[in-house]
Amino acid sequence: MSQVTDHGGGVWGIKVPIPDNPLGHTLVHVLDTGSGPVLVDTGWDDPGSWDALTAGLGALGIAVADVHGVVITHHHPDHHGLSGKVREASGAWIAMHAADTEVVLRTRSADPGHWFDYMGEKLTAAGAPEEHVAPLRAARESGRTRTLPGLRAAVPDREIVPGELLPLPGRRMRAIWTPGHTPGHVCLHLEEAHPANLPGNGRLFSGDHLLPGISPHIGLYEAPEDTRVTDPLGDYLDSLERVGRLEPAEVLPAHQHPFTDAPARVRELLAHHEERLDGLWRLLLAEPLTPWGLAERMVWNRPWEQIPYGSRNIAVSEAEAHLRRLVKQGRAEAVTGTDPVAYRAV
Template identity: 75%
Template sequence: MAEATQVTDHSGGVHSIRVPIPDNPLGYTLVYLVDTDAGPVLIDTGWDDPTSWDALTTGLAACGTRVEDLTGVLITHHHPDHHGLSGKVREASGAWLAMHEADVAVVRRTRENKPARWYAFMVAKLVAAGAPEDHIAPLIAARDSGKPRELPGFAPALPDRTITPGDLLDLPGRRLRAIWTPGHTPGHVCLHLEEEHPAGRAGNGRLFSGDHMLPGITPHIGLYEDPDDATVTDPLGDYLDSLERVGRLDPAEVLPAHQHTFTDAPARVGELLDHHEERLTGLLTLLASPLTPWQLAERMEWNRPWAQIPYGSRTIAVSEAEAHLRRLQKAGRVEQVPGSDPVTYQSSPH
């Protein structure tokens, strides 16, 4: 348990607490505790699970505080490994919860749409992407069962404050500015601590990067799912633009939500931009012949062979393939094959 509740003092009134994510290769979310003149504030909270809650409360005690003492929670984005415990924290402490309006809208939608509607939406999306019957069948069964399954993150806490990009946050004694970095989610924010680095490192303060920028892995970029909105989004384009914006900040140190802290943000931004350009170029080769999004996902390089990718992760992989297709379409490098059903895509002739 000591490993799971490990606390790191990053100096200057900033600590991180490792909050475990059950049955997930990422292992844990780094939840940050920031001291302010009005009391301690959390950045993210971790997954809603008893083990995670124990790790968070034990970690806070190791930092010399308690859940009851927290005055606020800043949420980088709505995913359950970041926002999951926010409701419990607010209940125990009375703390405010703040999130970017675009992700608040996702939370509101998730709470208001019944699970059956989400299943129906996912079935329609996967049929359109060319998914095989054996992948779609469990979702159809869940949609038609009349017994809504309790899904993790289906009743997330509704934030009571919004984070406005560009603004200094209302944290007495600190200079923390919100940077809007859409891509991983529509309302993802990084939080820029505009204070001299406590160790005197050169650069512009410290950046809490959430999942936007991690030291050793690339975040999932899929299509933003919304049953009520048919807007054609380009999340990968949003992400690449957001990366360049963060690179220009040139923080002395980056404090991400997973893995470990790192320096030289511009170099990491360069690596991530190169990775996505290589991936997009590789997809153009695959798309020399027409493929559905599902067929493209099967052929893309993942961290393991397609046959070993679990059921739920395949759905996520297809969404990522679609986000890449959307970027290539917007750049005029890929086009839909007219009359194909399910729709197939092919590299545009040059």
């Protein structure tokens, strides 16, 4: 059975499952416009997910062929995965921020084995033990690299320009650039009175940027050839404050459930990350640590020994993002002569 929620005012949500993922599902939103239905995100590219999306649309009396456009909050496969199939079935346009379109193009053009090499090098440089890096080399050598999600993601044909209204007849939806989770993540502010007259300024489709019960993963952005030193956590914290100032009446996120009082949730997340940065600074005060060593000691939702292999890679990326923020704040520095590089508190 499809799970469809009527949010009022020509906005609906469809639960589209994510296979083998604790998040459970992506909330794909449907927006009625003067040119036909427009989707905000599409869900994971999986037969079961496609069936859930098409069944949800069908429950609303919408055929996939009727979809006029697809607005993507960010390039991750649980959001952008089915965009290509929707476009094939309907001729719909696909819109995405230029920074995430760049990621899609880069991923499509690179040999998958190149990414496995890069991941192995990054993990080694972060202090990962050989037994953790070895499976990446084995996958590379066996040719099992084609199983990675997102390798053939659809190339968007429209650009989401921050600050501008999207061309949706009969609606006022403005793009808000919120980098952090990805370099081109956007939230979408529906600048219309709330259908239930809740106090505040319209509704916000928040993607993964602002969620009611969890903080999104904040890792590193860059690609193998990228020489920029980015600060994803700093980007995320700045973006949070930007969204809080909008004071939307209601937030419609891509996971979990809708919620109100966005400024309060923003304050909670800012405090959470400040507390985490302080905790990591104290760990570095006790002893110099590599990013891997720091990740091992960070507080996660389970003990490090119970964290699955792939999730450990994500955890190390998050540790590096926090380290970069501490270095930028002048609270940590690399220890000269260490290999892999260790960091200490300042």
